[in-house]
Structure formats: structure tokens, C-alpha cells
Amino acid sequence: MKSLFYIVLRSLRNTIVEFFHKPKKLLVFALTIGLILFIALMPRTNDGAPPENGYAPLFWLKGVLFLYLLLLVVPSVTTGLSNGGTFFGMNDVNFIFASPVNPRATLLYGLFGTFKSAFLTGFFILFQSATLENLFGFGYSSVIFVMIAFILTAIAMSILSVLIYSVASGNPRRKLAVKLITVAVFVPVAVLAVVNFIQSGDIKTALELTVNSPVASFTPIVGWASQGATALIAGSFTGWLFLGLLVLACAGAVIFIMLSNPDYYEDVLVATETAFERRRNAAEGRASAREVSVGKTKLKRTGITGSGANAIFHKHLRETFRANRFGLWGIPTLLITAGIGVFSFFMRNSEGTEFALLGMLVSFQIIRVSMGRGVQELTMHYIYMVPASAFSKLVWSNIESLVKFTVESALIFTVSGIILRQSPLAVVATIAAFALFSLMLIGINYVSLRFTGADLGAGITVALYYIAGLIAVTPGIVAGAIAGVAVGGDLGYAVGVFVVAAWEAVAALICFSLSKGVLHDCDISSIKTSG
Amino acid sequence: MIHAENVTKKYGKLVAADEVNIDIKAGELAVLLGPNGAGKSTIIKSICGLLRYTGTITIGGFGNKTTDAKRLLGYIPEFPALYPMLTVREHLEFIARAYSLDGWEELAEDLLRRFELDDKKTKLGKELSKGMQQKVSVCCALLPKPTAVIFDEPLVGLDPHGIRELKRLMLELRASGCAMLVSTHMIESVEDDWDATYIMVKGKIARACRRDTLAEGESLESIYFEITEGEGGVEQ
Numbered sequence: 074m075k076s077l078f079y080i081v082l083r084s085l086r087n088t089i090v091e092f093f094h095k096p097k098k099l100l101v102f103a104l105t106i107g108l109i110l111f112i113a114l115m116p117r118t119n120d121g122a123p124p125e126n127g128y129a130p131l132f133w134l135k136g137v138l139f140l141y142l143l144l145l146v147v148p149s150v151t152t153g154l155s156n157g158g159t160f161f162g163m164n165d166v167n168f169i170f171a172s173p174v175n176p177r178a179t180l181l182y183g184l185f186g187t188f189k190s191a192f193l194t195g196f197f198i199l200f201q202s203a204t205l206e207n208l209f210g211f212g213y214s215s216v217i218f219v220m221i222a223f224i225l226t227a228i229a230m231s232i233l234s235v236l237i238y239s240v241a242s243g244n245p246r247r248k249l250a251v252k253l254i255t256v257a258v259f260v261p262v263a264v265l266a267v268v269n270f271i272q273s274g275d276i277k278t279a280l281e282l283t284v285n286s287p288v289a290s291f292t293p294i295v296g297w298a299s300q301g302a303t304a305l306i307a308g309s310f311t312g313w314l315f316l317g318l319l320v321l322a323c324a325g326a327v328i329f330i331m332l333s334n335p336d337y338y339e340d341v342l343v344a345t346e347t348a349f350e351r352r353r354n355a356a357e358g359r360a361s362a363r364e365v366s367v368g369k370t371k372l373k374r375t376g377i378t379g380s381g382a383n384a385i386f387h388k389h390l391r392e393t394f395r396a397n398r399f400g401l402w403g404i405p406t407l408l409i410t411a412g413i414g415v416f417s418f419f420m421r422n423s424e425g426t427e428f429a430l431l432g433m434l435v436s437f438q439i440i441r442v443s444m445g446r447g448v449q450e451l452t453m454h455y456i457y458m459v460p461a462s463a464f465s466k467l468v469w470s471n472i473e474s475l476v477k478f479t480v481e482s483a484l485i486f487t488v489s490g491i492i493l494r495q496s497p498l499a500v501v502a503t504i505a506a507f508a509l510f511s512l513m514l515i516g517i518n519y520v521s522l523r524f525t526g527a528d529l530g531a532g533i534t535v536a537l538y539y540i541a542g543l544i545a546v547t548p549g550i551v552a553g554a555i556a557g558v559a560v561g562g563d564l565g566y567a568v569g570v571f572v573v574a575a576w577e578a579v580a581a582l583i584c585f586s587l588s589k590g591v592l593h594d595c596d597i598s599s600i601k602t603s604g
Numbered sequence: 605m606i607h608a609e610n611v612t613k614k615y616g617k618l619v620a621a622d623e624v625n626i627d628i629k630a631g632e633l634a635v636l637l638g639p640n641g642a643g644k645s646t647i648i649k650s651i652c653g654l655l656r657y658t659g660t661i662t663i664g665g666f667g668n669k670t671t672d673a674k675r676l677l678g679y680i681p682e683f684p685a686l687y688p689m690l691t692v693r694e695h696l697e698f699i700a701r702a703y704s705l706d707g708w709e710e711l712a713e714d715l716l717r718r719f720e721l722d723d724k725k726t727k728l729g730k731e732l733s734k735g736m737q738q739k740v741s742v743c744c745a746l747l748p749k750p751t752a753v754i755f756d757e758p759l760v761g762l763d764p765h766g767i768r769e770l771k772r773l774m775l776e777l778r779a780s781g782c783a784m785l786v787s788t789h790m791i792e793s794v795e796d797d798w799d800a801t802y803i804m805v806k807g808k809i810a811r812a813c814r815r816d817t818l819a820e821g822e823s824l825e826s827i828y829f830e831i832t833e834g835e836g837g838v839e840q
Contacts, residue, residue: 095616370689370728377690377697384701392689395728453685457654459702460674593669597654 076174077182108540110199129208129423131303136284138219138299139292142226143259146295149230150255152344153237154248160187160231161341163349170338177331183341184327187231188224195224204432207425215306222302225319229294229326235341236326239333261288262296277419294319370395382461382469389446389473401477402484409437410485417492427503427566430489435510436539438478442514443538447471451522454597463592467585471515478511479504496563502570509577510546516584517541523591545584549576605630605676605752605783606651611659613646620646621657622807628783628800630751633774635794636787637828638804644787645682647804648756651785652679663752675703678750682757682787684737686729692716692740693725696747703748715743718769735761742770746777753777755786759793767793791825798824803831 092099160183161169169179202216209215241247265288270279283289290300297315305312372395379387390400397403413430420426442448447470450456456466482504490500521541550573557569606628613621621643628634638644650657653669663673686695693712700708716722719739724732732740738761745753755774759767775797777784786794801824803811810831818827 370730372691372726372728375691375694375726377694377701380701380704382702384698387701388687388690388694388698391694392687395689453687454652454654454679454681455685455698455702458652458674458677458679460671461702462671593653593656597649 076172077169077178080169081182081185105540129420130281131209131307132281132284133419134205134209134219134306135289135299135303136280138222138302139284139289139295142223142295142298145226145230146233146255149234150237150251153234154241154251160184160235161345162186163345166338166342166345170342176338180327180331184228184232187228191224191227191231194227195220198223201433201436204429207432208420208423208429211306218302218305218312222298222316225316225323226294226298229298229319229323232323232326232330233294234344236330238341238344239330258293262292265289280419290315294322297322382459382465385450385456385459385466386469386472389470393473401473402480406481406484409434409481410488413485414488414492417489421493426493427489427495427499431503431507434485434507435542438507438511439514439539439542442474442478442511443518445471445474445515445518447474447515448518451591452597457592457597464589466592467519467588474515475508475512479508482507482511496567499563499567499570502567502574505574506570506577509574509581510542513545513577513581513584514538514542516581516588517545519588519591520584523588545580546573546577549573549580552576605632605664606634606754606785607660607662608647608651609660611647611650611657611661613643613650613655613657619807621650624659624804624807624809625812626651626785626802626809628752628785630783631778631781632799633778633784633786633794633797634800634802635798635824636785636802636804637789637791637824638810639832642804643807644804645756646807648754648785648787652677652754675748676751678745678748678753680738680742680745680753680755680758682760684734684741684761686732686737686740688728688730690729691726692721692729692732695729695740695744699744699747705748708747711749712743712747715746718773719743719766735763735766738762739766742773746773751781752783753785755784755788757788758786759788759790771797791828795824801827803828805832 092102160180165179165183169182198220199216202211202213205211205216205219237251241251262283265286266279266283269282270276273279273282290296297319301312301315301319303312304315374391374394377384377387377391379385394400413434417426417430420429447467450470456470459466486500486503486507489495490497490503495503517538521538553569553571553573553576556572557565559565560568606626608624608626611621611624611626612619624643624647626634626636626647636644636648646655649655651661651663651668653661653674661668664676666673666676668677687698690698693716696708696712696716699705700712713722716725719742721736721739721743724736727736729737729740738758742758758770762770771793774784774786778797778799788794798815800814801812802809811827813827
């Protein structure tokens with residue numbers, strides 16, 4: 074146990090010492106934390122006054138949380154059934170597993186690492202505090218409750234993966250039982266929703282009754298977490314009981330793993346090795362490896378067209394269509410569009426739904442663009458070596474993303490525009506604003522690489538990227554708001570959003586012209602690992 | 605053909621390459637040696653234009669980041685980096701198209717055959733072992749018929765056939781006037797064929813010498829250990 078404490082404390086100490094040896098890193102870290110707190114705690118624009126139609130009822134939040142957390146369950150169960158989950162790194166396997174340290178103490182040490190990553194992930198919920206405040210009229214403490222529920226669920230999911238692997242590994246019957254239990258847990262909620270709909274004849278009423286029912290609240294993990302958070306927001310002490318239930322379940326699962334199977338190392342080994350291999354592939358420049366499954370891929374068409382830098386675009390198309398039979402727009406696009414459609418439908422009478430939609434999608438888009446194809450291409454040597462102008466290579470390596478984002482934008486905002494009964498002009502303006510926002514983000518990416526070489530940890534990079542995106546679009550939003558208010562009415566909305574779009578186009582052009590030399594002025598990402 | 609002058613690369617305060625000078629003429633095989641962390645990969649990646657640095661690097665007289673230089677240069681990285689969703693042949697086709705090569709198919713077939721990849725043309729990058737990925741990486745680098753080639757630990761992961769074929773190819777390239785820089789820890793693999801050697805220690809070239817200047821009884825291995833384990837001074 075002493076040795077585990079030593080690792081934890083020494084790693085913490087070295088992290089802090091590193092900050093002082095690398096002031097740039099400390100500054101970036103401090104800025105990120107400062108800006109996250111600023112965004113979370115910044116003064117509210119509406120002085121606490123509710124909008125004309127009032128705030129959205131709390132059950133919507135519970136429903137959204139329930140569904141969102143449900144999305145975390147599926148990969149956790151799948152992981153548990155295949156490779157198993159893991160709390161450990163390959164360094165733990167090589168040093169701790171092989172050493173005479175008590176496996177139970179090692180498990181607790183692994184859990185500690187899970188807390189750290191779950192907490193960091195949950196921290197980003199603070200970015201959504203303004204959206205939550207606008208929709209539900211939240212205070213700061215409410216956002217913290219949502220964050221706590223999210224963090225606890227993330228920890229529970231990690232434990233669940235290991236538990237499932239521990240119980241069902243190598244046993245087809247048990248695997249089938251796990252699948253059946255997973256589905257069975259959610260059947261009562263689904264049945265109740267159908268019954269409520271048949272009885273009331275109204276979707277909204279049916280959903281409200283279902284989400285507010287004890288059946289939903291007592292659904293394991295996701296029900297406990299969503300009910301816990303919303304009850305606490307509503308000022309009910311019972312919220313702590315539900316979150317306590319979640320903590321108890323986690324503790325129970327850990328105790329079960331420890332007691333039933335002290336030789337659990339095998340249960341986490343495969344997942345640890347798989348995760349390590351993915352990270353190493355990424356570090357060695359096999360950029361897309363993390364996206365590609367190890368399964369068999371059918372080859373229907375082969376060959377690449379294009380010439381010069383243009384061949385990069387054609388290569389992207391070949392890779393994309395091979396990885397996904399629907400090409401650029403697959404299931405994720407459909408899910409996003411459907412989700413936005415459902416959200417628009419239920420919020421169609423609320424004030425500012427258009428802005429809430431844009432706010433949500435913008436956050437999502439920042440993460441997607443930061444992991445986009447053009448940026449991935451920079452982690453392999455080919456794009457640097459191709460004998461074509463750096464600017465043409467930059468442009469052609471991003472065409473695929475631009476086409477994808479523009480079409481997606483058109484699809485999503487046409488659907489929401491029809492539901493929200495926006496004018497065609499407003500829909501076109503929103504499509505332009507969102508597509509050009511993506512273009513601006515790509516530009517910001519290259520500018521940051523051009524001037525910093527991106528020598529930062531991934532988490533910090535995304536946070537900085539988020540902040541840079543928000544700062545870059547702010548002048549456009551201010552100008553758009555002024556123009557929109559000056560014109561007024563529905564036309565004012567369209568004019569305002571067009572102004573934002575125009576600013577984004579200008580900002581994107583500035584970014585691209587500043588980053589023309591990025592291929593000459595940034596270090597390929599795999600460099601720092603080798604001698 | 606490959607010329608680096610006063611090249612320095614820093615990562616923050618760490619000087620990974622310090623005032624490095626390298627000059628490799630056409631038809632020469634130069635070896636870059638040094639212990640782990642000496643800065644070999646750093647200087648190689650600087651020459652290939654993958655890193656920012658200070659100093660001057662030219663390939664065939666052109667700045668290494670110009671299009672003209674890129675046409676002349678081939679690079680086999682330490683870690684073979686393939687696109688997981690492209691087949692072996694598509695990697696070659698991509699290179700041919702990106703470099704706007706004409707009549708590349710015959711050479712592609714020849715390279716694939718020599719590295720025993722001709723029956724794996726439709727295998728995806730993700731389906732290949734590390735050794736096979738390394739072979740594809742070599743084929744991709746040599747397809748544009750470069751006149752300067754940089755090899756970073758090229759033999760690691762290759763099977764005996766691959767090692768033999770790559771060594772033969774190196775000799776053929778040298779005979780055709782190609783300049784080569786090979787970074788390796790396997791001194792014996794280049795002992796018979798090297799023309800010049802650069803031994804790096806702590807980011808500096810600790811010794812640069814040509815085979816014809818060796819004293820009686822000296823070998824590449826003996827120079828290496830003399831420099832890295834003894835008190836060999838830094839000279840260029």
C-alpha cells in the first residue's frame with residue numbers, strides 16, 4: 074500500500090514541479106481554469122428575470138440527463154462484454170501487477186485514477202452553465218449538482234465494465250444474461266412511456282409523466298443520477314439519497330470484484346493493452362487508428378483519383394467511404410439531426426430556442442473540429458513530404474470536413490427551422506453561421522499550430538480551443554446583436570445571424586492567411602517521443 | 605545532395621540538436637549513429653522538413669521545405685505510419701498521384717514483389733503487421749525515385765528477407781547516384797557499405813569521418829564505442 078501512496082503522491086508532486094519548470098504550461102493551465110470559472114460564474118444577462126414564456130420545466134432536464142447518461146451505458150456494457158474495462162495504464166500493469174502489492178489495494182489505486190479522469194470530464198459541464206441558466210433559470214449550485222451526478226455516473230460506468238467482464242468473460246450464457254438484464258432494466262420505463270401516451274394521447278404529457286415517475290427515478294444508475302441531480306436542484310434532500318444509492322452501488326460492485334475475484338488482473342489486462350496500443354498508434358502518427366475498428370472491412374471499390382495536393386482529398390473520400398458505408402454522413406449525423414428535431418419540437422414555444430440550439434451545437438462542434446481530418450493529417454509525415462504548395466495541401470486536406478459540416482448544417486437547421494417556424498432567410502442565415510463557424514475553427518486550429526507548435530496536453534488543448542473559438546466569434550456576436558436589435562423582429566434575427574456569419578468568414582480568412590506556413594512552422598506531433 | 609549547416613533544434617530549454625553539420629554527396633551512404641536520446645531522429649526529421657529548426661538544410665541545392673526539394677527526397681520513418689483504411693496498393697497510388705508520377709505502376713509492382721507484398725496488395729493498412737507496414741513504408745518512399753533518401757532505423761521489425769532486400773536496394777540506390785542517410789543502432793548492418801559516418805552525442809556531432817580516413821584496424825564499431833564510452837571530443 075505504501076508503494077501505491079508513493080506513486081500517487083510522487084506523481085502529484087512531479088506534476089506540480091513540472092508546472093514551475095514550464096511556466097508556459099502553468100500559464101495555460103491557470104488561464105484555462107480561470108476562463109472556465111469565468112464562463113461558469115459570469116454575470117447573467119437577463120438579471121435573473123425569467124423569459125416571457127417562463128423557464129422550461131425541470132422534468133426536461135431530468136429527461137435529457139436520463140437519455141444522455143443512457144448513452145454512456147451502452148459503450149460501458151459493450152466494453153465489458155468484449156475487452157473489459159480498465160482503471161489502469163500499461164505502466165501499472167508492468168510495474169504494479171508484477172510486484173508483490175495486494176491486488177485489492179491495487180484496485181483502489183486504479184479507482185482513484187478513475188475519479189481523476191471522471192472529475193476532469195465533469196468539469197467541462199461548467200461550460201454549459203449559461204445554457205442551463207437560460208433554459209431552466211439555474212443558479213451556480215444547480216450546475217454543480219448536475220456535474221456531481223455526471224461524475225458519479227462516469228465512475229459507475231468504469232466499474233460496470235470491469236464488473237461485467239469479471240462476471241461474463243468467456244461464458245456465452247452469462248454474456249447473453251448481461252445483455253438481457255441491460256435491456257430489461259430499461260423496459261419498464263419504455264412500457265410506462267407507451268402506456269402514458271395511450272392514456273393521455275399527448276407526447277409531451279406522456280413524457281412528463283414517465284420522466285417524473287418513480288419507475289424512471291429508480292432505474293439503476295441513470296435514473297438514480299438524473300433524479301438525484303434534479304431533486305437537489307428542486308431543493309429536495311431526497312436527491313442525496315439517490316446519489317447515495319449510486320455511490321453504494323459502486324462500492325458494492327467494487328467489493329464484489331475484490332471478494333469474488335481477487336485475481337482480476339486478467340479482467341483488465343486486455344482493455345489496458347488495447348487502450349495502450351491505441352495511444353501508441355496515435356503517438357507514432359497512425360492518426361486514424363483510434364477511429365478504426367479492428368473488425369473486417371469489405372473492399373468494394375479500390376483506387377484513388379486526383380493529382381498533386383488534390384489526391385489528399387480523394388484519399389480522404391476513399392478512407393471515409395470504406396470506414397462508413399454511408400460516407401460522410403452516417404448514423405451520427407442522423408442522431409444529431411433527430412436529437413435537434415426532438416429538442417426543437419418540445420421547446421418550440423420557448424423563447425430563445427434558436428440560440429440555445431446554436432449554443433449546444435457550437436460546443437459540440439468545437440470538439441469535433443479539434444479532432445477533424447485536416448488536423449489528424451498533420452500527425453503523419455505524408456502531407457509534409459508531398460511536393461505541392463503548403464497552402465494547397467492545407468486547403469485540400471480540409472475540403473472533406475467542410476463539405477461534411479456544410480451539408481450537416483443545412484440538414485440540421487432546415488429541420489429545426491421548419492419545426493420552429495423560422496423564415497427561410499433565418500434558416501439560411503443560421504446554416505451559414507454554423508458552417509462558417511466550423512471553417513473559422515479549422516482556421517484557429519492552424520493558427521494555433523503555426524504559432525505554438527501545439528506543445529500541450531490534449532485536454533488543455535481542447536479547453537484552449539474552446540476558449541479561442543468563443544473569443545474569436547465574440548466580435549461577430551456583438552455586431553450581430555447590434556444589427557439584429559436595430560432591424561428588429563424576425564428579419565432582425567436573420568440580419569443579426571448573417572452579420573455573425575460574415576464575421577466568421579472574415580475571421581476564417583484571416584486565420585488561413587496567417588497559417589499559410591503551418592506545414593513549415595509546426596513540429597509533427599510524434600517527434601517528442603523519440604530521441 | 606543532402607546538406608545541413610549549423611542546424612539547431614530546441615524543445616524549450618532542451619537542445620536536441622546543436623549546431624549540426626552534415627554533408628552527403630550523390631552516391632554516398634552516410635550512417636548516423638549515437639546512443640538513445642542523442643538527437644538522431646530530431647536531426648533526421650529536421651532534414652525531412654517535419655520540424656522547425658534554425659540553420660540551413662538543402663536537398664540537391666534547394667531549401668528542404670521547397671517543392672523542388674520534396675520531389676528529390678524520400679523518407680522512411682522510424683515508426684511506419686500507414687493509413688488504416690487504405691490498401692497496400694492504394695498507398696502507392698496515393699503517393700504516385702500526390703507526387704504526380706507517370707508510369708509508376710511497373711516500379712510499384714517491382715517494389716511490392718521484392719518485399720513479398722505482391723499477394724497483399726488488397727490488405728488494408730490496419731491489417732498489416734508492423735514489419736509489413738515497414739515494407740510498405742519503404743515502397744512508398746522509393747516509388748518517386750528519390751535522389752536523396754533518409755532512413756530512420758529502417759531494419760527494425762523487418763524479417764530476414766526484408767532486411768536482405770532492403771540492404772540490396774540501398775546498394776542499388778547508391779550505385780545509381782542516390783545520397784542516403786541511415787540512422788541505425790545495428791552497426792554491423794552497415795559496417796561493409798558505409799562511406800561516411802556521423803556520430804551524435806548529446807545533440808552534437810561528436811565525430812564525422814569518412815571510411816577512407818580510418819586508421820589501420822579502426823572499424824565503425826570501434827569508433828562508435830571510442831566516442832560514446834570514451835572521451836571523444838566534439839569535432840566536425
